[in-house]
Amino acid sequence: MNLTKRTTRTRTTRLAALAAAATAALLGGAAGPVAAAPPAPLAHVALGDSYASGFGTGSYVNACGQSPLGLPGILDSKKQVELVADATCAGAKAASEAGGALDLPEQVARVTATGALSPSTDLVTISAGGNDAGFGQVAGVCATRPTADCEQFIAVQNATALPALERTLDTLYSTVGSAAPGATVVVTGYPHLFSPEAGTPALLPVASQIAFNDATDAVNAVIRVRAEAHGFTFVDLVQKFEGHGLGSTDPWITFQPGAVDNLHPTAEGYRSGYFPAVRSSVNLAQLQR
Template sequence: MKLSRLAALSSSIVLGAVLALTGAGTAQAGTSAAALDYVALGDSYSSGVGAGSYDSASGDCKRSTRAFPKLWAAANAPSSFAFTACSGARTNDVTANQLGPLSSATDLVSLTVGGNDAGFADVMTTCVLQSEATCISRVNQARAYVDSTLPGRLDSVYSAVRSKAPSAKVVVLGYPRFYKLGGSCIAGLSEGERTAINGASDYLNAAVARRAAAHGFTFGSVVGTFTGHEICSGSAWLHSVNWLNIGESYHPTAAGQSGGYLPVLNAND
């Protein structure tokens, strides 16, 4: 009897050592930690516009299999994954059309929103097609909107998310700077226009970060991961004007989704 207990104890010690050395115990713990419910909300930066490989079932929302939420889900195997982000979405679109999968069981939510509310597409169109003075004037209008109206709109969508998913970790991701100043571009926008657009992106990110923090959410900046990969960098992870598919202009490529956005979600999930 004593020998049996001793043998069992010895076997237990050996097994524990093997698990520690092989990492099998860690792998098992990781699997349990990954068994969570994940919902991905937001605009085209979350749906993956610009990355290609769109799910035809998503229609005009253009959800890409290369978008960072899909990549995160593939790597982490959550117990459930709902992908409702949609191209062109504004804050009211997220509230009205994307929150259905959220519940008290939701563990993780990712979200990009605010750029369309601030008139991002019109800013870029104005800057590409019109003068530098008109471009900078339009940028300043967008900044004024970020001051006056966007905070309340963000509060509305953030409150709705928290109401429907009271226990979830919510990660709000920002937007990249679009241009490397003094970079390789020899045509297109002026350096003054590029500087104004980068400044507006920083301004928007700061406003989003403040409202996210006020709701207890985590803000993930992608400025760092995109540094060195802006337009005019020579190694861009963002489309410039794409005349063949204009909707992909100024959106992350597949490399921007996997190298720019995914690491930030991984660092904050």
């Protein structure tokens, strides 16, 4: 993560805006009305897993699978937003786990230590919970076993993983809220990977596709309830991806069995699914005021 450069750039932008405003105030009486300086961009910190980093686009800049084609990069390309820290990492969990990816607690600790996540942070985006709920294991079972086994495995996961996820998210959200009390925190859910209405059983049985989507809904429900309990904005992605799951004629989900980024949004999915969903939930221009 290149935190120093991004943080310095944001501070420079804000100082320039303040200088312009001061100059306008000094000259206003002698030179007449002066146009107001544009508002400083929102200081944005991105946290999360592979669905936050941009996995699925194929254009990665580091081992965490970060891509400029993912949501953080798309937001950063808008004039209202300045990405001061992208801590997202493929494989990350909401709870800490020894070894493996940079989990959310470690991400939060890093950006807090650098000063990127602070009381001056304006916007935080978070995607977390899918790995804790065992999305990868569920996909493996549903893709290789009969639907009955798929449904049974999901039932067990829901009974064991989701209660733990509730507690984990509460801890995570409390930590983020304490570190950045003035920030608007946007929590994204997960899209449906399949479009079973297309009736394409080649991927896996249609009934298994429905079961997997139902499992996604169960995880999303937990994330929504905990996010809203902390005053955060939950962004539902299911509707935006409707008709664009695997099996449809225009999928926004990758399907490359064996690839490390299989079953993730494509660049089009982030561009036409994630970004519009966030934009419709959060008025970026209004946050600048």
